[in-house]
Amino acid sequence: MNRQKTIMIVDDTEMNIDILVEALNEEYELIVAINGLEALELIEEQKPDLILLDIMMPEMDGYEVLKKLKKNQNLETIPVILLSAITDSDSKNKGFSLGAVDYVTKPFEIVEVKARVKTQLRLEEARLILESQNIILEEKVKERTQLIERTNSAAIYCLAALAETRDPETGEHIKRTQEYIRELALELRKNEKYKDILTDEYIELLYKSAPLHDIGKVGVKDSILLKPGKLTAEEFDEMKKHTTYGEESLMVGIKELGEESFLTLAKEIALTHHEKWDGSGYPMGLSKEEIPISGRLMALSDVYDALISKRVYKEAFTHDEAKNIILESRGTHFDPDIVDAFIKREGKFIEIMERFKGC
Structure with a gap:
């Protein structure tokens, strides 16, 4: 049975958190943080499968949280969907340039949020499968290379043994x-x-x-x-x-x-x-x-x-x-x-x- 996916919601507005929790809690395990600092602490402890991250927050905004995630080798691959009432293209481009995988504008369309979350989780699952397959393939190539090297060495000694018999x-x-x-x-x-x-x-x-x-x-x-x-x-x-x-x-x-x-x-x-x-x-x-x-x-x-x-x-x-x-x-x-x-x-x-x- 597949493990239930975990989503972290990071937003400083209680109403936004309630909307997202209500929309997602039946399908996913949820972790909630009300600011960037709390989010970073919780992420280190629980490492969610996906993060819904508000941009406009006090003390540390979503952009800064995203920067810190991408600098951490253990966390950099977690997909992040940015949440914001800001709709201008510069803000979106900044988020994507920092490593966000998607951008959802407020007020939320619940159907849209669910669809985008599901899409990104599937993409992440596909990435992990591909990564696993690549590791297996690399190991097989390594084993094959070692076999060729052993075969070459064996061939050399078999040939050299001919001279030794004489x-x-x-x-x-x-x-x-x-x-x-x-x-x-x-x-x-x-x-x-x-x-x-x-x-x-x-x-x-x-x-x-x-x-x-x-x-x-x-x-x-x-x-x-x-x-x-x-x-x-x-x-x-x-x-x-x-x-x-x-x-x-x-x-x-x-x-x-x-x-x-x-x-x-x-x-x-x-x-x-x-x-x-x-x-x-x-x-x-x-x-x-x-x-x-x-x-x-x-x-x-x-x-x-x-x-x-x-x-x-x-x-x-x-x-x-x-x-x-x-x-x-x-x-x-x-x-x-x-x-x-x-x-x-x-x-x-x-x-x-x-x-x-x-x-």
Whole structure:
């Protein structure tokens, strides 16, 4: 059963109050105030569904009451119908400009008052329903967005797991490099050159996409991928192709999802993370800013992790040994700005290395 609506009548004339009470008391709960100050006190306590507000009152007129209502976030949406014997257009316009929803002139026509009250209550009820529906819709959009984000993340890890099945060392590598690249990006954006590129959204996407940097390894022969010794020149040429294999496989998804999808950045990382600052890298021999910032960030993250990790063909280097190699490669293999960011975040790198050591 619907709750009975509550109407507040604010008027300093007893006869007007009696007329309105008689007209409305059968259908609505009524609250009566004989001046503006009393009205404001009662409104705070009982919050009516609609207010019938006289304009010409002593101490505080209806305009002032209306102003105070509209400044209060808890009360500003209560519809207010102004009551007045003043019929000039300026007075009406002033009331509407302050937020009144209607204007009824005295002496009252009871039928008109009832009709206008009913109309405004229905409009307010419709507004509340719409507001509720909008809240529900916003929540559904939020849930949908979260589902898409979870789906994207799941898709990334499913794809990354393919590389992990081919190379048992990849699982730990994925987790660490994902953390490294975020730390580097957070530090690098303090540099004026990168603050507009490395936004929160970009860094989060970088973090999510990073696990796919070696996805192309699924196309490399086991005899090369898992070889315990040093690769021959021919074998190394084949190993290099994992960058283009990664690009090609991710392009399949991009064609379905579009260039704006999360896979676009993943493809960029997969293709360019073995490029070098001096142009001696692969597969395209890009140099300096020709290399996307994502590829430059992954290059250092990838090499650092390879250095501190034990492989079948080498022992793990210490952090200091890896750090010295990276410093020696500043301006040749690595972007100098990114090496500087690494030095500032080396404590975080050590922490990540320790945290995921037993993954």
